[in-house]
Each structure stands twice: as C-alpha cells, then as structure tokens.
Amino acid sequence: MRRTSYEQMNCSIASALDVVGEPWTLLIVRDAFYGVRRFDDFQENLGIARNVLTARLKKLVEAGIFRKTAYRQRPLRHEYRLTDKGAALFTVIVGLKQWGDRYGAAARSGKPMDLVNRGDGRPLEPVLIDADSGQRLELTNVRAVAGPGADQGTRAFFERLAINRPAR
Incomplete structure (x- = not known):
C-alpha cells in the first residue's frame, strides 16, 4: 500500500518527510552515520527484510541522500555512502536521539549510546x-x-x- 505524498503541501517538514518519513529510513541513515555502508551490514544490524531495505536504499539514492558505488565487480557489489545532503540529516538524527533519551525507553533504562568528541573522547551534549x-x-x-x-x-x-x- 502506497502512503500519502505530502508533495502538495507548502511545508519544508512535509517535503522532508516525503524523503525520510517511511519506516526504517532514518534507522538506515543512522547506521550510515555509524559507518555502515554495505547492504548485508544494514540488513544484519537492522533485521530489516531484504526487499524493504532494497526499496529504501533505492529511494535514498534517488533522493540524493546516498550515492551507490561498486566495491567489487565479480560478483557486482555496492556500498552506500552518505552525500552532503545525507550528512545534513545528522542534526535530525541527533534531535531524535535526544528525544528518545529523554522520553523513550532510555528514560527508564539509560542511554544506549552517547556522543563524544572525536578528538578527545569528551562527552557532548548537543543544543x-x-x-x-x-x-x-x-x-x-x-x-x-x-x-x-x-x-x-x-x-x-x-x-x-x-x-x-x-x-x-
């Protein structure tokens, strides 16, 4: 079943949801921020059905969030790398992480992941x-x-x- 498009709405949030609002999409992008690049690694980490992952990755490539590049010719295998447009979703992912830390399951059991400074390992609290x-x-x-x-x-x-x- 195809979901409703927000294309006709004069709203930046709605147009963003047209690209990243489907289930699994932001989790795929999140994993790309962690360094996941290959189909099998996305599939294994997320436990997502292969056909769903294929469809989401195809849409993310078409939207310019990922670029698909071959890393092996025989058999042909690709990896998915974030573009600048995809990397710009970092603030969205961090915002969702913070909300989940405060109001989701993490509020009861503790944060499952922290952000730290890449240079010195110091914990970060984004604002x-x-x-x-x-x-x-x-x-x-x-x-x-x-x-x-x-x-x-x-x-x-x-x-x-x-x-x-x-x-x-």
Whole structure:
C-alpha cells in the first residue's frame, strides 16, 4: 500500500518527510552515520527484510541522500555512502536521539549510546542555537512565521495564528 505524498503541501517538514518519513529510513541513515555502508551490514544490524531495505536504499539514492558505488565487480557489489545532503540529516538524527533519551525507553533504562568528541573522547551534549546570536532555541523563545517561499494558503494560516494569538 502506497502512503500519502505530502508533495502538495507548502511545508519544508512535509517535503522532508516525503524523503525520510517511511519506516526504517532514518534507522538506515543512522547506521550510515555509524559507518555502515554495505547492504548485508544494514540488513544484519537492522533485521530489516531484504526487499524493504532494497526499496529504501533505492529511494535514498534517488533522493540524493546516498550515492551507490561498486566495491567489487565479480560478483557486482555496492556500498552506500552518505552525500552532503545525507550528512545534513545528522542534526535530525541527533534531535531524535535526544528525544528518545529523554522520553523513550532510555528514560527508564539509560542511554544506549552517547556522543563524544572525536578528538578527545569528551562527552557532548548537543543544543540547538541560532547561528547569528548564539541564543539557544527553545519552544518558549521561537515562533513560526511565513517565509519567502510561503504560498497564499501558508501565509493565510500564519496570519490566522497571529490574530488568534493571545497578547502577553
């Protein structure tokens, strides 16, 4: 069964979900961040059905998240390497990791994985900050407004929000 496409939505989150929103996809990308590159290694680590993995990898290559390169000619075997576009999903994976650490099973039993500085092994605690001001971004100090690519429907949505937003 084919899921609904978000292609018609004027929303960056929806367009991202069209690429990475299927089950298994972000776990495949996560494993690529760990250094997994070969089909059999993805399949063994994830326990994913081979046909599902084949379909997800094909879609990720078509979307420019991975590039597929041959590492052996006979028999022909490929590996999957993250592109710059794929590497840019790192912040998404880290954000999901943090959420899972705080609210998922890890909240009860402890984090299954930590991030450490590659150079000195020091534990890291990532935060989302504004590049210009260095201010930490949190729900309480950020609001969404229509951007330059917003269509009329999106602009109307944000205008309705502004009208209905209580004064502080």
